[in-house]
Amino acid sequence: MLPLIGISTYREEASWGVWSQRADLLHVEYADAVVRAGGVPVLLPPASADLDAARVVVRALDALVIAGGADVDPGRYREEPHSRTANWRPDRDVWELALLSAAAESGLPTLGICRGMQLMAVAGGGALDQHTPDVVGHEQHSPGGADFGSIEVTTEPDSLVARVLGEAVQAHCHHHQSVRDHPGFVATAWADDGTVEAMESDPAAEGGDRFCLAVQWHPEMTRDQRLFDALVTAAQTRRMTQSRV
Template identity: 65%
Template sequence: MDAPLIGLTTYRQQAAWGVWHTRADLLPTEYAAAVEAAGGIPLLLPPMSLPGAADRVVSRIDALVVSGGADVDPGQYGAEPHERTSGWQPERDVWELALLSAAEETGLPVLGICRGMQLMAVHGGGTLDQHTPDLVGHETHSPGGDAYGTVEVATTVGSRLATLVGAQVEVSCHHHQSVATHPGFTAVARASDGTVEAMEAAGDRFCLAVQWHPETRVEVGLMAGLVEAARAHAVRAGD
C-alpha cells in the first residue's frame, strides 16, 4: 500500500537562514529523514489555534510524532516554575495537547520524543520533575549547548518498546526535565540512575514515548514500528 502519512509537530521561534532573521516554523531535518527511512511520508504540523484544526489534522494523517523542544508550561500540570524552567510556549502546548486528545479519540498511533514524552504524561494527568540534575546529581542527560548525552537504557521485558529496540540500547539524550508521574502509561525503560526514559500505554494501540532522540541515530526500530502501526491504522480507517 502507499506510504503512510506521519505528522510531526514543530517548533515556532526566531530563526535565521540566508538573508532572513524572523519567526519560523521548523524542525531538525533528522525527524523527517528518520520517518522517510522507515517508509513513511513526513508532514510538518506547525502550532495552530483555529477551532477544530486538531481534529481535522488527525483525520488526515496515519500517525503522529510529538517532537522535542522547549519546556512544557508548568501551569499545565499545576506547578510553579523551577528556576531552571524556561522558554515554554503556551501556543505549542495547547496545540499539541489538542492533537493528543484527537489522536486518543480516533486511536491514532502516537510516538512522543523527549518533550513529546513529557507532554504525553501531562496530557494523561501526570507531572514532571523540572530539573533532573537535582534528582540524579549529574548532567549526563543534557551536557549543555548542542551536545547530546550518551545514556545506556534498559527496557522492560515483554514491552512493545523492547520488541522494537531490544533489551538494552545506547541513546542520545538532551533533556533537563523528566517524567515524574504518568497515569495511563507504564514506564518501560530506565537509565541506570533511575530516570524514566520511556513509557507506553497498554493495549493494541501504538502509544509510546521515549525521553531520548531516536531521530539523531535513525533508530530504525522505533520509526519502523510507528510506520507499521500507521499502515494498519490507515487500513482500519479505510484509506
C-alpha cells in the same frame, strides 16, 4: 498509498537568505527518519489551539510524532517554575495537547520524542521533575549546550519498546527534565539512576493495544530507525484495517 506521518514543529526566530523572522521549523532528522521508514512527513506548526482543528488534522493522518523542544509550561501540571525551567512555548503546548487529545479519540498511532514524552505525561494528568540533576545528582542526561548525553537504558521485558529495541539501548539524550508521574501510561524503560526513559499506553486501559509510545531520548539524531519503522508499520496496519471497514 504511503502513510502520512504528522510531526509537530517549533515556532522560533530564524534566519535564512535575506530573512530574519519568526518561522515554523524542525530539524531535518525527523522528516528523514519518516521517509526512510516508508512514510510521508507532514509538518504541523503550532498555528492553532482549537481541538476541532486538531481533529481535522488527525483524520487526515496515519500517525503522529510529538517532537522534542522547549520545556513544558509547569502551570500545565500546577507547579511553579523551577529556576532552570525557562522559555516554555504556550503555543506549542496548546496545539500539541489538542493533537494528542484528537489522536487518543481516534486511536491514531503516536510516538513522543523527549519533550513529546513529557507533554504526553502532562496531557494524561501527570507531572515532571523540572530539573533532573536535582533528583539524580548528575548531568549525564543533558551535559549542557548542544551536547548530547549517552546513557544505558534498560527496557521492560515483553513491552512494546522492548519488542522494538531489545532489552537495552544506548540512548542519545538531551533532557534536563523528566517524567515523574504518568497516569494512563506504563513506564517501560529506565536509566541506571532510575529515570523513566520510556512509557507506553497501559495495555489494561481501553484502547491499550494502540501504538502509543514515548521515549526520553533522540533516536532521530543517531539515525536509529527502529522506532520510526515501528510507527510507520503501525500506521500502515491501521490504514489497511480501516479500509476494510
